[in-house]
Amino acid sequence: MHVCFCFQFNDKAVKEALDEKDGSERVRTRDVHATCSGADRPNCGKCLGHIDELIQEHPVHGENHPKNRNKIIPTLNCG
Numbered sequence: 001m002h003v004c005f006c007f008q009f010n011d012k013a014v015k016e017a018l019d020e021k022d023g024s025e026r027v028r029t030r031d032v033h034a035t036c037s038g039a040d041r042p043n044c045g046k047c048l049g050h051i052d053e054l055i056q057e058h059p060v061h062g063e064n065h066p067k068n069r070n071k072i073i074p075t076l077n078c079g
């Protein structure tokens with residue numbers, strides 16, 4: 001499924017980027033976008049919410065992982 005239309009990457013690319021991280025540090029949405037796009041910053045930013053959802057669904061980086069419980073999940077401000 002397409003995630004970012006500006007930079008043309010899909011959910012598989014996001015999952016692969018997340019799988020490469022060992023879980024020792026909190027994953028930031030914009031860093032995942034940068035890894036997948038090769039760009040310093042998003043263009044329109046419309047994909048950031050979807051990327052954040054994929055992070056939360058990830059077995060290591062998601063909010064249900066034991067290391068992430070009781071942490072405040074930052075909200076996105078794309079506007």
Ligand code: FES
Pocket residue numbers: 003004005006007042043044045046047048
């Ligand atoms: S859809 Fe990803 S930056 Fe526009």
